[in-house]
Amino acid sequence: MKHNDSSQNPVLIAATQRLIERKAKDAETGAEADPVLLARAAGLEPDPWQCDVLRSESRQIILNVTRQGGKSTVSAIRGLHKALYNDGALVLLLAPSYRQSKELFRKVRDAHAALPFARRFTSETALEVELANGSRIVALPGKEETIRGFSGVDELICDEAARVPDKMYQAIRPMLAVSGGQITLLSTPFGKRGFFHQEWTEGGADWHRAMVTAYACPRMSRTWLEKERSAIGDWWFRQEYLCEFVETTDQVFSYEDIQRALDPEVKPLFGGA
Ligand SMILES: Nc1ncnc2c1ncn2[C@@H]1O[C@H](COP(=O)(O)OP(=O)(O)OP(=O)(O)O)[C@@H](O)[C@H]1O
Ligand SMILES: [Mg+2]
Secondary structure (H helix, E strand, O other): OOOOOHHHOHHHHHHHHHHHHHHHHHHHOOOOOOHHHHHHHOOOOOOHHHHHHHHOOOOEEEEEEOOOOOHHHHHHHHHHHHHHHOOOOEEEEEEOOHHHHHHHHHHHHHHHHHOOOOOOOOEEOOOEEEOOOOOEEEEEEOOHHHHHOOOOOOEEEEEOHHHOOHHHHHHHHHHHHHHOOEEEEEEOOOOOOHHHHHHHHHOOOOEEEEEEOHHHOOOOOHHHHHHHHHHHOHHHHHHHOOOOOOOOOOOOOOHHHHHHHHOOOOOOOOOOO
16 A cells, blocks of 8 residues: 655645744734734743833833843844844844843744744854844944944844943933933942942933833732842842832942032031132
8 A cells, every 4th residue: 555645745835834824924914013922932921011011112211120021031022123123224232241241042943933924044153143134133242342333223132231330321322312222220239329320310201111020020929029039138129020120239328328518508517619
């Protein structure tokens, strides 16, 4: 009897191919207009605050989010969306170190790989990919020299922003003003200092802000959090899980003391008229 190997049947192969393409098309439908659908196509059901971030049209987004809250994941999908649906877009991923920016880069690549309609990258290295539409996604460490070489940036995502040097931020701002690009700063706090704290507290109404403590994250249990609080102590817990800008131990004067000292209404203790 002749063996019937259906995997070699051209009619079946073509039908399967059509089915895959149709499924991919279904999954892609709407993802261009709605990044939340892109997240879902990549297998992620975003939390409500993540949906807001994905849909935000603000040119400036700042996320003060608990450890493990999902800020890198949602920012990676924003970056991927920008690259997929804007031909020739340049998306930069920044972090204080290469290790951290590569981690964010990995999240972008993982989300891309999970898409049923993902097309091959036209080129890829450990730190950069290029898509068929000419868009590029590039991972950089938080060093001023590295950013100065780029222009026409459409989206800049700065992870662990509270630990990125201020000089870096000063180099970025004019570049984005010229290109009209979007910026996302994401971090847990790191003391009352630096641009992340400054923009969070005094940056004005132009920022889309999201603050998410660990208690608001559906993936962290209260029991685990209470254990963590006793393990790491109150000070760290407030910074890492409650999104508080607690004073750093090397800050001799508190932020409020400095603000008071700058207040012209306050009379000096000595030598004042
Ligand atoms: N909406 C979601 N549904 C399910 N899992 C999620 C969701 N968002 C994020 N995660 C998962 O939660 C974990 C933490 O996410 P992510 O790394 O983005 O958090 P983070 O806020 O950047 O954390 P860290 O401060 O440690 O860098 C990851 O395993 C990620 O896949
Ligand atoms: Mg992260």
